[in-house]
Amino acid sequence: MLLIEDDDGDAFLVEELLKQAMAPPRISRARSLREARRKLTATVQCVLVDLNLPDASHLEALEEVLAVAPPHAAVLVLTGVSDAHVGVTAVQSGAQDYLVKGEVDARLLARSIRYAMERKRADLAQRKLVQVELTAKENRRLESALLPGPLLRTTSIEHVTRYLPGSGGTLAGDFFDTVQTPDGAVHLVIGDVCGHGPDEAALGVALRIAWRTLVLAGQTGDTLLRTLDALLRAERKAPEIFTTLCTATITADLSHARMRVVGHPPPVLVRAEGVEVVDGTPSGPPLGIFPDAEWRVIDVPLGEKWTMMLYTDGLIEAAVGEPSGSLGVDGLVDLVREHGTIDLDRLITHVGTLSDDLAVVMVRRRST
Template sequence: MTTTLDETLTLLLVEDDAGDAFLVEELLMQAEAPPRITWVRSLEETKAQLGPQIQCVLVDLSLPDATGLEALEHVLDLAPHAAVLVLTGLRDVHVGVAAVQAGAQDYLVKQDVDARLLARAIRYAMERKRADLAQRRLVEAELTAKENARLENGLLPVPLLRTRELRHATRYLPGSQGQRLAGDFLDTVQTPDGSVHVIVGDVCGHGPDEAALGVALRIAWRTLVLAGQTGDLLLRTLDTLLRAERRAPEIFTTLCMATIAPDLASARMRVAGHPPPVLVRDGVVEVVEGAPSGPPLGIFPDAQWAVLDVPLGERWSMMLYTDGLIEAAVGGELLGVEGLVELVRLHGAIDIDRLIGEVGTLKDDLAAVIVSRGET
């Protein structure tokens, strides 16, 4: 009667006794799909043979250069993704139990091993290892999700907005790359003089490092605005922070910030290498002329940004956004700024949810702030 293993496995047998090694190999050769076996006699030889191709390790705990749990610990460290089966003698059953407690998937008493028991033990050990790895990935995913949520809370602040004359909306959506976290950030703050300050920014790249940098820049911007710092001095301060906090010198940040006057009838903008804001004024859809007004942060240490003075009037809507919106494909082509303006004209207003519905899947992340006054 042949013994069945579900797949052709690659095994490492760590056994210094030639007779015991021969017995294990003979038993495994009775399987319907005999595994590929590499036999080593010591822990030193084990180090040279262990690699990602090894799916299961059968290890004797009485080796010439390591004994007991010391040998097992070395094997577990060297092969974290392999199932480990411990071979022990009748007098060392308690050692086998301790080995399982230390991280081995199972143990076998050499005197009790037959072909069927050995094949079943290997199969079960493989399944236990898969379950252990899956559980570990689940725990890691839960920890990552908690960290992501903490960072996302930093990227998506509660606006400090007192006036009821403005309608305010934000959107933050991940792109199709699957990364929940990116460097896009946004914020809105109204200062005691009644001015409304808005920012949307984009740290190049994706991942927790970029997200953390985006959080740092957003919090710094809010702090500086509340402290009364504005204009080029504010941007140069953010540029200094970016250079100090970024993990690589090629990391840069684009952003658009607007200060809406206390009477809500005009705005002053600086656009640092960022897509131009879209405006709807008295039914006319356009982009802010002169944008960008200067380079991104983190490129030129002596950069300057021109001031863009924008009259708004009594009825208007303004959208600041990251390039995830204009880099989306519509009809097989990138939307672009002109395409975005045409869509807003077609809709008759800045309706961010409808815009997102029109462009479909976003290739890159999107952060957007829409501020409106009156009916537009």
């Protein structure tokens, strides 16, 4: 406990009263605000401050203490009998309680300090709860914009998605979307803005909405990627931020796909021939790296029976084994082969501890 009191007699009285407590606190004393600033360290749990000090008076003294005290420290004020009304104002300004000199005994002083500390803990817990609730609401809002429902008319495709936040519990910039255009083609995208936090998530939202808008407007080739690249450069907070993504356009007869793997992990395919990753990846570098980048189209025959999985690197970077290693693309393919099919829930259960966000889109041609 830090006692900020310039009067030796008043300070002696407080110290003597506290010695009678069942668990006497360790007390340090400061005679001025200047001295108190040096002593208000993280170890201080409670501050008892006189509102009439040599270098500050009344609420000025309290405001200074509240500004420099540790966030967890309870603050009580000492007032004179004639300034009792100031104590009420002090509580309204942020103090946990006030005590009037000459009207305090050992029991009242100890109880006031104990209650003030409990109120401070309750206030901090309430603020933390409110912050958690606000963060959860923001995450839900961003998640709905990053991970929308598909725009599909066909019933010939099974479409399944999964998203899990990383170890920090907050959203990053992973996003996905699926749109079927009037010609019957099905377009998919999955992307990952580097970094974590609300700025990256907001950038992911912008890119996802831009992708859907361009696809609905009939722009699905190089123009789409160049536009997304320009948008990323215009909206990012720092020049080192880049985005990886994978796009796929499945023909209306569901037998063929045209893909662009833009610095992104390659999709996994399950066909009659077995389990494999898309051959010939990547198509080119991530968005935001080279201003004149080009991205090669990868043609993939799908056949009559197939399953395709697009995912972000959180899936293959999951911690597995001892010492901790990552799953990797080969490990992911091995898991799919072991299961015999792509079962997202079972797959995610087996991948290990996530260090990054995980987003997955699986599309499967239904048997006719």
